[in-house]
Amino acid sequence: MRFGVLGPVLVDGVEVAAPRQRALLAMLALDAGRIVGHDQLIGGLYAAPPAGAANALQSQISRLRKTVPWLVIEHxxxxxxxxxSPSEVDLLLCLExxxxxxxxxxxxxxxxxALADVEAPFAQVARQRLTEVFIKCALSGGTQNDLQGLLSEHPLREDVRAALVRCLHRDGRQTEALEVFAAGRALLAEELGVDPSPDLAAAHLEVLRAASPHRGVPAQLTSFVGRDEDLRRVTKWLRDNRLVTLIGPGGTGKTRLAVEVAHLEPGExxxxxxxxxxxxxxxxxxxxGVREAGLLSAGPVSVEQRLRxxxxxxxxxxxxxxxxxxxxxxxxxxxxxxxxxxxxxVLATSREPLGITGETLSPVAALDSEAAVRLFRDRAQAVKPGFSADQDVIxxxxxxxxxxxxxxxxxxARVRSLPIGEIAARLDDRFRLLSRGSRTAAPRHRTLHAxxxxxxxxxxxxxxxxxxxFTxxxxxxxxxAVTDIAGSNNAGSNNAGSSNAPSDVDTLSSLVDKSLVEVVEDRYRMLDTIRAFCAGHAPDLRERHARWFLARAQDAEPxxxxxxxxxxxHALGADHDNLTAAVAWATSHDVDLALELVAALATYYWFRGLRTEAARQAxxxxxxxxxxPPAGRAQEYAMCLLIAWPVATGDQSARQRQADxxxxxxxxxxxxxxxxxxWGMALGAPETESQSWHRRHRLVGTDPWTSALSLLGEGLVAWQQADPARAMELLGRGAxxxxxxxxxxxxxxAVNQLAELALAAGDTRAALTHIERARGLLEELGATEDSAEVIVNRARARLHDGxxxxxxxxxxxxxVVARRAGAPLVEANCHVGLAELARLEGDFGVAWDECERAWELCPGGWYGPDEMRCHIALERGRIAGAEGDLGQARRHFDEALTRAVGQRNRVTESAVRAELAALAGT
Structure with a gap:
């Protein structure tokens, strides 16, 4: 079956007579294989939707099915x-x-x-979009007649004019190409008061340069992808400067960029x-192109004199x-x-500057993500026509x-013989994988290793x-860090002790000049590809690295x-990868050092909202x-026990007892x-006031931060013990x-907890004010997991606000934020909220599914997840009650009550008991 929208609407070559059915088929075909919403279909069919629009839409669907009985339209x-499938719709096949x-x-x-026989409201906007698709087709694959027709319809489209200039030039019709350009330049000046765009000007230059000698500039067999802005910049700089040097690491594309600039040059x-x-x-x-004999004079002349x-x-x-x-x-x-x-x-390419007065440097950096993906697709499709792969994998x-x-x-080039997933899996050994290049390339460019x-x-x-x-x-x-860890004062350095050896700073600057190391602001970085090569020549400095970053973390913690x-x-965040690597190495080689690192970094991980990552390390x-625990490392070991709860497996109660x-x-x-x-989070609310006082007396310090933390903890306990007035007072003092x-x-x-109190009291405006303040503070910190929790609270407040x-x-x-942070418990919280929304809207199937997703996301552990399971059970009870299944509702409420009592959370316990009481009264 084939569907056509690029012209009159067709199905299997046959037109659909009824106008609304034709429009409806077109809308569904434009999104073939995807669900098109009721509102979108109604708005697309009717300028003023009739009363009972949903029934009218259903009627049109039914008539379309009768008109074309072999259509499969799912509700x-x-x-x-x-x-x-996309290949069955001409537009989607066209895009492929x-x-x-x-x-x-x-x-x-x-x-x-496109949509030539459709007069529905959606058609005008759709035609504009489809016209752009047609222009793209014509720009890349159209004939001279196609382009001239397009230009007559869109005389100010510079991309169309540039394509026509190039097409005429390819056909040897340079005079006509120049006339098309001249007409466009005059029209742009008259209508818009602007000069031709860089692309149109470049097309003009391509025609002009045909009369100028370009000695030795190599012709290219592949398209130029991803450096259009570099091309414009370097071309402009060469108009204003006499020496421009393209610098960058090997393989970034300096030579190709220089060749493209050369081809655009109108002169010699x-x-x-x-x-x-x-x-x-x-x-x-x-x-x-100079012959030496033609420049000989009476006396001896050097090669450089002849050249000048x-x-x-x-x-x-x-x-x-x-x-x-x-x-x-x-x-x-x-x-x-x-x-x-x-x-x-002079346009030079080099891996370091020439160092001549007046030199303009143009770094040729790595391709950005979009350009890199386009280059990969272009080259992959050249060796394997029809190649396609997931954008994220590429x-x-x-x-x-x-x-x-x-x-x-x-x-x-390897996609011809390997799936893209296999290429990705083999990149750890990239030099072996990427060992086959063009036989016509210079030897140093045939393999990545070379x-x-x-x-x-x-x-x-x-x-x-x-x-x-440096690796x-x-x-x-x-x-x-570079001078302390990797500097020449390390034992075994080839240059240690040599009075003539350059300083580490000078050597590092030289590596920057030679494009082996990049510098951005005050940070130095080596590309992973260069790092992989240099690592084969490196001594083992990982212990020195781990101990240096331990000292940095310990200094930073207060x-x-x-x-x-x-x-x-910010300073620790800049070194996040180094800190992670230090913990990983120490975990395998020196557990005492690993314990110290986890403890020293706990505050950083917690404040940045990276708890799941910290949990895996711990x-x-x-x-x-x-x-x-090793001797003398009881505190550090306890810290690991408490941090690891989101991902820990095994007997959680045993871990809790050990931490206690x-x-x-x-x-x-x-x-x-x-x-x-x-530890306070792990224990939850104290069973007695004396237990709370004893714990505070032993473990809470007198410094201002710890005092504020103590007030916050007491406020949370008061809230869980159903004393909102005292909780408000303590949390306010803590804030x-x-x-x-x-x-x-x-x-x-503290502010986020005050928002919860305000919400419980019915003051949604105050709750939203607190929430926005908390979110602003957390965004300043870059605390992703905590930010996600605050957004969840805002969702609850908005729901309560109607x-x-x-x-x-x-x-x-x-x-989205929780998934990015790797925070399954926050994800679970979101799904509980979505379950409540679905229940209130009467969509009980979706509500049950959301509860199931939330339950599956709850990790192991003795605090946090069990409270979440309590809320899931409570919501399940409410869903069952809304459906009229009172027995199932009671079973879920009983489970929620057991968990709430176990958590000693009287607020949740009161909520569950209220549900049970309401159930008993029905």
Missing amino acids: HPAGYRLVA LLDAGRAAEALRLWRGP VAFIDLSATTDVARALLDGV AALSAREVLLVVDNCEHVIDEAARVLGGILAACPDVR ADVCRRLDGIALAIELAA VVEWSWDLLTDAERDLAAR VFSGGAGLD HLRAREQIQWL DAVLHACGEI ALMAELDGPPRFPILTMM EGFERVGDRWGLAL DPAGARADYAEAL
């Missing part, structure tokens, strides 16, 4: 779906062909103006590749490629030419290859030594609880330690105050205490 609660680079085939699918161009020579002057002389004489009266662009291995000689010769020949310009491959153009091209090895061989011993040591870092490092916490959270450390026993041994406040908070010390996390937590649409949007946002 869903949300709308209708045409059961058809466009993505595959088969624009000429896509253009042949058009039978006239000479392309000189220095990679296979050490005689720069002679290579330049050959490149500009040949260029002194010429206006020419020298594109000098691969200067890095002859950098000093290239700088000397080119500097002499620029000084003696005023009409010569993006991940490109990211892991650092956006290096050559690496992406080599990986794309590209990096070329740069490595050009380094000095000191540079190789530091480059190898100990994950995600980069600051200057102090500042995280003070006014300067943002600065310190659980791994516990497994490495065994069931008994370790905490009972403390006779004073712990070294890291956050340990007290985490004031956190505000005085400058801790945004503690303040956000805004179910706002609540649904908040739950959807919170789900």
Whole structure:
């Protein structure tokens, strides 16, 4: 079965007579295979929907099914779906062909103006969108007649005009191409008062340059993808500067960019590749097409003199490629030419600057994600026509290859023999995977290993030594970390003790100049591809690395609880990958060090809302330690027990008892105050007031932050014991205490709890005010998991305020944030909220499904998850009651009551008892 919308609407080549049925079929076909909502269909069919619009829509669907009895149109609660594959709809097939680079085939699918016989309200907007699709087809695969027709309809479309100029130029009709450009330039100036766009100007230059010699500029066999902005920038800079140098690591695409710039140059161009020579002057002389005999004079003349004489009266662009291995000689010769020949310009490529006065540097960085994916698709479809793969998988491959153009091209070439998933899985051994390049490429560009090895061989011993040591870092490092951990003062350095050795700072600067290390603000980073190569030459500095970052974490911890916490959270966040790597190494090699790291980092992880990530680390450390803490590490071991609850498996009650026993041994406040908070969360509300006083007396310190935390804890206990007035007073004092010390996390937590109190009291406006303040504080911290919890609270407040649409949007946002943070408990909370929404709307099937999702997401552990299960049971009881199944409702309420009593949460307990009482009265 085939559906056509690119012209009159057809099904299997037959038109549908009834106008509304024709419009309805078109809307369903445009989204074939997907559900189209009731409101969208009604709004698309009727300018003024009739009374009983839903019934009218159902009637039109029924008539369409009778008219075309073999159509399969499924009904869903949300709308209708045409059961058809994308290839059965001409528009969707057209888009597939466009993505595959088969624009000429896509253009042949058009039978006239899209939706030509549809007059429904949706058609006007749809036609505008489909016209853009037609223009894309024509731009890439249209004939001269197609483009001229389009231009007559859209005379101000510069992309169409540029395509027509290029098409005429390809056909050898340069005069007509120039006339089309001139007409467009005049029209743009008259109608809009603007000059031609860069693309139209570039098409014009392509025609003009046909009369100018371009010596040695290599023709390209593949399309130019992903560097349009670089192309515009470098072309502009060459108009204003006489020396522009493209710098960057090997394989980023410096040569290709230089070639594209050269092809756009309207005047004379000479392309000189220095990679296979050490005689720069002679290579330049050959490149500009000069015969030595023609310049001989009475006396001896050097090659450089001949070169300058040949260029002194010429206006020419020298594109000098691969200067890095002859950098000093290239700088000397080119500097002499620029000084003696005023009409010569130079575009050089190198892995480090030439260092000539007046040089303009244009870094050729890694491709951004969008450009990298486009390059991969383009090259993959060239070797495997019809190639398609999930966008996220391709993006991940490109990211892991650092956006290096050559690496992406080599990986794309492997899709001919390997699935994309297999390529992604093999990237840990990228040099072996990407070992087959073009046989026509220079040897140093045939494999990824050869590209990096070329740069490595050009380094000095000191540079190789530091480059190898730098690989100990994950995600980069600051200057102090580089010099302290990887510097030449390390034992075994080739340069240690040498009075003539360059300083570490000088060597690091040289690695930056040579594109082996990147610098952004005050951080240094090595691309993963270069890092993988250099790591094969590195000594093992991982213990030194782990101990250095332990000291950094310990120094930072007190500042995280003070006014300067943002600065310190940012500093630790910049080194997050290093901290993670340090914990991972220590877990396998030194459990004492691992325990110290987890304890020192607990405050950072908690304040950043990265609890699930911290839990995985802590659980791994516990497994490495065994069931008994090492001597002198009781506090650190207890911290791991308390952090690991979201992911821990096994006997949770045994872990809780062990944590209680370790905490009972403390006779004073712990070294890291956050340990007290985490233990209080684990225990929940105290069984007696004396227990609460005893715990506070032993473990709570007297510093302002801990005092504010104590007030917060007492406020939460008062709230759970159903004393809202005292809870409000204590939480307010706690918020004031956190505000005085400058801790945004503690303040956000207190304010969020005040929001819950206000919501329970029915004051939704006050609750929303508190929530917005808490969210602002947490966004300042970058605390993703906590931010998700606050958005959940806002959803509840909006629902209580009579805004179910706002609540649904908040739950959807919170789900995205929670998934990004890896916070299953917050996800579960979202699904409970969505279950409540569905129940209130009478959609009980969806409500049960949401409760099931929430239950599946509840992790193990002795605090948090059990309270969530209590709320799930409570909601299940309410759903069953709404459906009239009182027996099932009572069973769920009984389960909720058992869990609430076990948590000693009187607020939830009261809510459950109220439900049971209402049930008993029915």
